[in-house]
Amino acid sequence: MDKIGILAQLNEKQKEACQVIEGPLLILAGAGSGKTRTITYRIAYLIASGINPINILAVTFTNKSAEEMKQRVQSLIGERSNFMTMGTFHSICSRILRKHAELLGFTSNYAIYDQKDSINLIKKIISNLDLPKETFKPKHIKNIIGKLKRELISPEQYEKSAYSPNMLKIAIIYREYIKYLKLNNSMDFDDLISKTVLLLEKYPEIKLYYNNKFKFILVDEYQDTNKIQFELINLLSDVHNNICVVGDDDQSIYSFRGANIENILSFDQVYKNTKTIRLEQNYRSTKNILKAASSVIVNNVERKGKTLFSDWKNGEKLNLIESYSSMEEASTVMEEVKKLSKRGVPLGNLAILYRTNAQSRSLEMAAQKFQIPYIIVGNVKFFERVEIKNIIAYLNILANPKDNMSLLRIINVPVRGIGKKATQTLEFEAHHKGKSILDIIPDIASLDIPLRSIKAVNNFYSMYIRIKNNSKNKGVRKTIEIILEETDYIDKMYNKTDPEDVSRIENIEELLNSANEYDIINENGNIETYLQQVSLFTDIDRWKEVSDRINMMTVHSAKGLEFTGIFVVGAMDGLFPHIINLESNDKIEEERRLFYVALTRAKEYLTITYSRTRDFHGSINPSIPSRFIKEIPETLFKNKPYFKYSNSLPEEPKDNIFETNSDNNLAIHPVFGKIRVIKTLGNGDQKRAYIHLTTGEKKWILLKYAKLTRMEK
DNA sequence: TACATCAGATATTAG
DNA sequence: ATCTGATGTA
Numbered sequence: 001m002d003k004i005g006i007l008a009q010l011n012e013k014q015k016e017a018c019q020v021i022e023g024p025l026l027i028l029a030g031a032g033s034g035k036t037r038t039i040t041y042r043i044a045y046l047i048a049s050g051i052n053p054i055n056i057l058a059v060t061f062t063n064k065s066a067e068e069m070k071q072r073v074q075s076l077i078g079e080r081s082n083f084m085t086m087g088t089f090h091s092i093c094s095r096i097l098r099k100h101a102e103l104l105g106f107t108s109n110y111a112i113y114d115q116k117d118s119i120n121l122i123k124k125i126i127s128n129l130d131l132p133k134e135t136f137k138p139k140h141i142k143n144i145i146g147k148l149k150r151e152l153i154s155p156e157q158y159e160k161s162a163y164s165p166n167m168l169k170i171a172i173i174y175r176e177y178i179k180y181l182k183l184n185n186s187m188d189f190d191d192l193i194s195k196t197v198l199l200l201e202k203y204p205e206i207k208l209y210y211n212n213k214f215k216f217i218l219v220d221e222y223q224d225t226n227k228i229q230f231e232l233i234n235l236l237s238d239v240h241n242n243i244c245v246v247g248d249d250d251q252s253i254y255s256f257r258g259a260n261i262e263n264i265l266s267f268d269q270v271y272k273n274t275k276t277i278r279l280e281q282n283y284r285s286t287k288n289i290l291k292a293a294s295s296v297i298v299n300n301v302e303r304k305g306k307t308l309f310s311d312w313k314n315g316e317k318l319n320l321i322e323s324y325s326s327m328e329e330a331s332t333v334m335e336e337v338k339k340l341s342k343r344g345v346p347l348g349n350l351a352i353l354y355r356t357n358a359q360s361r362s363l364e365m366a367a368q369k370f371q372i373p374y375i376i377v378g379n380v381k382f383f384e385r386v387e388i389k390n391i392i393a394y395l396n397i398l399a400n401p402k403d404n405m406s407l408l409r410i411i412n413v414p415v416r417g418i419g420k421k422a423t424q425t426l427e428f429e430a431h432h433k434g435k436s437i438l439d440i441i442p443d444i445a446s447l448d449i450p451l452r453s454i455k456a457v458n459n460f461y462s463m464y465i466r467i468k469n470n471s472k473n474k475g476v477r478k479t480i481e482i483i484l485e486e487t488d489y490i491d492k493m494y495n496k497t498d499p500e501d502v503s504r505i506e507n508i509e510e511l512l513n514s515a516n517e518y519d520i521i522n523e524n525g526n527i528e529t530y531l532q533q534v535s536l537f538t539d540i541d542r543w544k545e546v547s548d549r550i551n552m553m554t555v556h557s558a559k560g561l562e563f564t565g566i567f568v569v570g571a572m573d574g575l576f577p578h579i580i581n582l583e584s585n586d587k588i589e590e591e592r593r594l595f596y597v598a599l600t601r602a603k604e605y606l607t608i609t610y611s612r613t614r615d616f617h618g619s620i621n622p623s624i625p626s627r628f629i630k631e632i633p634e635t636l637f638k639n640k641p642y643f644k645y646s647n648s649l650p651e652e653p654k655d656n657i658f659e660t661n662s663d664n665n666l667a668i669h670p671v672f673g674k675i676r677v678i679k680t681l682g683n684g685d686q687k688r689a690y691i692h693l694t695t696g697e698k699k700w701i702l703l704k705y706a707k708l709t710r711m712e713k
Numbered sequence: 714t715a716c717a718t719c720a721g722a723t724a725t726t727a728g
Numbered sequence: 729a730t731c732t733g734a735t736g737t738a
Contacts (some may be wrong), residue, residue: 062728090728115727189728257724354727361729378727412714419714452714538728556726578725595727617723617729721733723731 001076003048006041014038015276018045020218024271025244030308031251031293031600032284032562037222039246040069043084044076046216053083057214057236061221063088065539085214087227090536092190093196097187097530100199100206109401109528111186112535116384118142118177121405125176131169145174150228150258151188151195177612184436185402193228200235211239221560222247222267226258243271249304250297253556253594255586265304282308284562286315289606292632293599299631300589317638319607320629325568326359329364329611333567336607337372337550340426340565345605347373348547353555353598354578360552362615367550375546377538377553380636384500387493387504388511392534394483395476399527402436411437414492416460424454438464463487476515476530484508501682555598565605568598571626572610578583595628606696 007015014536017027017038026713029035039058054081060066066086073081078405086091093684098108113121122137150608160167181187187195200207217237219225222245225233237243245267252261268274290310297303319336334354341347352363357379367374380390383409390413396406408427425447430437441461444454467486471479484490490508495499518530542559551563570576577591599606614623 032725088728126716192728253726254728257728359729381727415715417714423714462728554726575725615729714738717738719733720734721732723729726729 001044001048003237005049005437006076008043010034010038010041010283011557013277013279013281014041017279020244021046021278022242022273023242024267024274025268026274026276027244027246027279028180028276028304028306029246029279030281030306031248031250031597033308034281034283035220035246035248035279036069036560038067038279039218039333040072040076042244043069043081043218044071045079046573047073047080051216055213056084056218057092058084058218059089059092059217059220059233060249061088061560062088063091063537064543065220066091068613069551080394088536089225089232090192091533093192093232094532094536096196096210097192097199098529100203101510102202103206104195104199105182106187107184107400109185109400109527111396111403111406112192112241112532113186113332113405114179114384114535116389116570117186121180122173125173125180125439129169129172129176131173135166136169136173139169141173142442144170145177146190147186147258150189150226151192151193151626152228154232156681168594177219178440183402183434184404185400186405190228194231196233197228200232206234208239210236215240216242217244219243219245220247221251223249223252223261224254224257224259224512225263225588226254226260227263228258230260230263235425235491240675241271249302249591250300250306250446251559251591251597251600253559253597255590261302265302273616279307280306281306282310283312284603285310285600286312286604287673288315288317289599289602289604291604292318292636293596294431295368295633295636296628296631297596300592302586302589309424314338315604318632318636319605319651320637321607321609322625323609323611325613326362326611326615327366329569330362331369331567333363333609334366334370334372335606336567341372341604345564348545348565351553351558351561351563351565351601352567352569353558353601354569355555355578356570356593357554363569363594367552370660373549375400375543375549377551378557381539382507382542383534383537384511385504385507387430391480391489391508392531394487395479395527395531397464398471398479399531404430404437407437411457411460413488414487418460420451422449422457426457427485453666473518473649476527477512477523478520479527480512480515490608528565547566555594558601559597562603565607566602567607567608567609570594570611571608571624571629572628573596574623575601575614576626577628579663592628618699 007018010018011034014034014037019604027035027038029038043056043058044058058066058069060069066088070081070084070086073084085096093597094112097104097106097110101108102274110506119138119142122141123133124136126133126141148155155171155178158174159171162171181191199211212580214236217233217311219233224247225582231246245264247264248675252259252264255261268276285293287310290308293307321329321332321336322330337347337350337352340350354360354363360376360379364374364376383392390410393406393409397405397410400406404427406425411423426437426449427442429447430440433440441457444457448676449457458655463486467479467482471482474482475525490505494505496502514534515540518525518533522529527609540553543551545551555568567678576595577588581587581591589708608629610623610625610629612623
């Protein structure tokens with residue numbers, strides 16, 4: 001397709017976006033305004049204008065969207081597009097780092113640690129330093145370290161700025177953490193970007209090389225970039241200044257990952273002579289849905305402000321459904337799903353969106369009860385499942401023998417008689433000598449380890465060597481097969497009658513399939529590149545829209561997607577907006593943006609549901625509808641008035657608080673009917689009871705809100 | 714060393 | 729309700 005053909009398929013604003021080729025360009029693209037379309041056509045237009053695809057860099061939010069964009073550009077201008085560079089910040093950086101790892105004291109086969117790996121490592125460091133893990137919570141420390149890395153603050157700098165003893169301790173943990181990663185030739189997610197920035201800052205010739213390579217840079221979802229990502233793009237675009245960013249300040253939802261909304265809000269001040277284009281025509285949603293979404297987002301103060309319009313029909317009004325419990329809510333949603341499905345909407349065009357992953361449980365149960373095929377995206381992430389991580393750990397030590405973390409993970413998995421004592425000695429010795437554990441295993445005879453374990457370790461080592469030799473140049477799938485065979489993994493680990501185990505085996509099979517796919521696509525592939533690709537893969541990347549399964553995911557995962565029908569469930573104050581973010585206006589505004597993202601995923605049908613009670617730690621708490629629902633004009637709803645129950649908390653019963661004792665534990669519960677109290681916990685406001693329902697089900701309830709009446713035995 | 718059992722803490726979102 | 733880590737037992 002030529003330039004004219006490309007432009008012919010766009011509206012005026014979109015055309016304009018294509019034709020600004022040089023200099024900084026800010027595209028403010030509202031929800032559903034054809035953003036992806038504009039970006040792909042703009043890239044095609046650049047290439048059609050004679051720009052070499054090799055000089056184009058496009059940064060996307062997920063690997064999946066990079067892949068899709070590549071396909072679409074290719075269908076517009078053909079095979080030439082293969083020479084572009086496209087990917088997420090993390091994947092692009094990991095490719096750059098592979099080339100230059102030596103300059104930073106790593107080798108190109110470095111391993112990438114995910115969140116869990118990092119936290120495990122921090123846990124270990126904290127216990128090695130004999131620090132109390134109550135004060136130094138590993139997850140919290142990980143967040144602090146991540147933040148420091150994103151701001152390029154070294155442990156030494158942090159130490160200098162510390163104003164409390166705990167901060168000094170954290171500086172030490174941070175220092176140890178970096179040391180350990182380097183010793184293991186490993187990087188965490190934050191390193192991928194911050195080390196690339198360091199590389200470009202430190203080596204002007206490398207910076208110049210990439211500036212000349214990536215003469216045209218495009219960044220999607222710019223509202224969710226953070227400081228270090230800004231820095232990276234700034235460094236890469238320094239010479240040519242052809243930087244095009246696309247985003248929507250109303251959809252900035254990743255501040256917890258350091259996303260800085262200021263990046264987009266002040267882009268035109270940072271980059272002089274910025275051309276700004278607003279895409280305000282919405283092609284996705286019906287007028288009613290758009291109105292609802294707009295009336296929510298106008299309540300935010302921190303925004304550039306834009307008005308979306310649509311030529312589409314008004315469409316159906318929104319559905320608002322109230323339930324008593326999360327189970328009832330989930331069931332009602334499934335009934336609605338059946339209705340839409342009967343009206344001809346394929347299940348694959350529907351999505352249920354929720355604020356927290358934990359909410360997927362009741363939805364999953366209801367889907368099973370109603371026999372509705374479903375797919376849950378995210379939650380327990382595929383590559384974080386134990387069975388997958390273990391096999392990946394075997395691959396890791398083949399690719400990067402210095403990776404002690406992976407070695408320790410599998411040295412006794414499946415169990416082979418190498419216990420705590422033996423691994424501790426190995427670890428201590430390796431640390432002492434500044435070597436990796438695999439390095440010192442040949443000297444094991446000289447260590448203070450019981451003979452039985454020495455034998456086991458030696459057996460493990462010779463197995464490792466066998467796997468290493470047999471898998472040379474055999475492809476990833478074959479390598480995994482050899483690992484499974486040599487370790488007798490499936491037989492030793494799993495019992496084929498246990499349904500949990502069956503699904504674990506299925507996951508391993510899925511891993512084999514994906515490895516096979518990798519082998520086919522990458523003729524010159526190897527374990528190292530496979531691992532780097534895989535460790536940056538997410539569930540949304542793996543997700544394939546299938547026509548006959550309903551999609552369930554968090555609102556965050558749904559970013560960038562669209563569906564014919566959307567169900568936003570759990571729209572309660574304290575859940576959405578989440579209780580943790582009620583403390584400040586900034587945070588509530590982000591929750592509101594998140595709600596806005598949820599609503600704007602819908603094309604034709606939008607249902608919002610909430611429940612009067614909320615499950616928490618197994619107990620049931622009262623709750624009220626989300627404040628965001630109240631920001632939607634009543635007239636946009638099918639059903640009104642929309643609060644069946646009163647808008648306040650259920651009244652607290654004064655007299656009927658049930659106290660159980662050993663000789664009388666039967667009661668009548670207002671919701672569950674006849675129950676047996678098995679045990680009670682806590683006191684006063686926190687008193688909870690573990691009850692046995694006549695259905696055989698057991699659960700926790702909060703006594704404070706349960707009107708219970710004593711019954712004779 | 715391996716496995717069972719129990720107490721205690723604990724869930725926001727995610728590359 | 730579920731997960732983790734500590735303790736006890738074979």
